[in-house]
Amino acid sequence: DSGGPVPFHGRHQAGIATPVQDRLHFAAFDVVTDDRAELIGLLKEWTRAASRMARGEEVGEGAVGGPAWGPPDDTGEALGLKPSRLTVTFGIGPSLFEDKGKDRFGIKDRRPEALQELPGFPGDNLDAKRSGGDLCVQACADDPQVAVHAIRNLARIGFGKVTVRWSQLGFGKTSSTTPDSQTPRNLFGFKDGTRNISGVDTAALDKHVWAGKKDGPDWMAGGSYLVARRIRMNIEIWDRTPLSEQEMMIGRSKGEGAPAGRRHERDPVKLSAMAPVAHVRLAHPESNNGVRILRRGYNFTDGTDGLGRLEAGLFFLAYQRDVREGFIPLQRHLARDDTELNEYIQHVGSAVFAIPPGVRDSGDWWARQLFS
Numbered sequence: 001d002s003g004g005p006v007p008f009h010g011r012h013q014a015g016i017a018t019p020v021q022d023r024l025h026f027a028a029f030d031v032v033t034d035d036r037a038e039l040i041g042l043l044k045e046w047t048r049a050a051s052r053m054a055r056g057e058e059v060g061e062g063a064v065g066g067p068a069w070g071p072p073d074d075t076g077e078a079l080g081l082k083p084s085r086l087t088v089t090f091g092i093g094p095s096l097f098e099d100k101g102k103d104r105f106g107i108k109d110r111r112p113e114a115l116q117e118l119p120g121f122p123g124d125n126l127d128a129k130r131s132g133g134d135l136c137v138q139a140c141a142d143d144p145q146v147a148v149h150a151i152r153n154l155a156r157i158g159f160g161k162v163t164v165r166w167s168q169l170g171f172g173k174t175s176s177t178t179p180d181s182q183t184p185r186n187l188f189g190f191k192d193g194t195r196n197i198s199g200v201d202t203a204a205l206d207k208h209v210w211a212g213k214k215d216g217p218d219w220m221a222g223g224s225y226l227v228a229r230r231i232r233m234n235i236e237i238w239d240r241t242p243l244s245e246q247e248m249m250i251g252r253s254k255g256e257g258a259p260a261g262r263r264h265e266r267d268p269v270k271l272s273a274m275a276p277v278a279h280v281r282l283a284h285p286e287s288n289n290g291v292r293i294l295r296r297g298y299n300f301t302d303g304t305d306g307l308g309r310l311e312a313g314l315f316f317l318a319y320q321r322d323v324r325e326g327f328i329p330l331q332r333h334l335a336r337d338d339t340e341l342n343e344y345i346q347h348v349g350s351a352v353f354a355i356p357p358g359v360r361d362s363g364d365w366w367a368r369q370l371f372s
Helices: 036-054 144-157 202-208 243-250 279-283 327-337
Strands: 023-031 087-092 135-141 162-173 224-233 298-304 310-320 345-355
Touching (some): 023 144, 023 310, 036 087, 036 144, 135 144, 135 224, 144 162, 279 327, 310 345
Antiparallel strands (some): 023 135, 023 162, 087 135, 087 345, 162 298, 224 310, 224 345, 298 310
């Protein structure tokens, strides 16, 4: 059922290898309480709420089921809607472990070495108000109202303990974890993610996405690491660029999505047939010592800027086993050498999070192993 539920419990969190849904609401939170027990209580309450919403159920007593003299437990805008394949994925930023040298919740020494703050990359123009965060929640669904409802209710439950630092709405997935379905397009009009890791390729997921027992602290085994980047696209300039130049820069045909020198989208990529500056060639695993990441990006358009241009682009989400071996070396290479495409894009927001393993059953909760 296209509108049915995705199982919430399991070894890994849903929303990573899960078939990518059409809509996104992503939020980063700052923790404003200093009380460890209060934070743990919130994570338990968030987990209960997320598991109910993933089943298409209301939070707590529901939108109309509680006492009439108090605010309802559920905000109600998803009443009557299907679960719409909602997944709610939770993560922890470096600043929760340590902020300005302070061990905030007694977990400083449990921070994974793989949870590195990202270095500055050439061309970055990061907005601090759209970067970082102590916690993150990625809500994906096929109905935008269902995704927004999930973030809204977690923010409401967290009142007084967390505040929303920044959030991002996304539409039109730009990478697919289901290679047998149609490849989605980004706002440059090109198919994106043809060679993305498949959500059913367990060998590739184990090698490139899931953290293993030997990779760091026990509490992260079965988890992953997420890099979120808000990438502004200068689409008005792109739209005045000749088609042949666009295809040269990307390394694929715009219509079919075939790699340069080939006829069909899924034909083997021949790097030597592409221009040295083609994005596909520069980002290819063969050009990056075999580095692969699982992408779950979304298009966004957030109104216009002060110059009448669309505030639009790609909200890039990448999961990997270790950012030191995944996104960081890959982005260093692209920031330095992807010179043609970099004239049309700019990274304006950035965050990195540890994504704990899945919630095993109804007695488990997000990051329980970290706080145990």
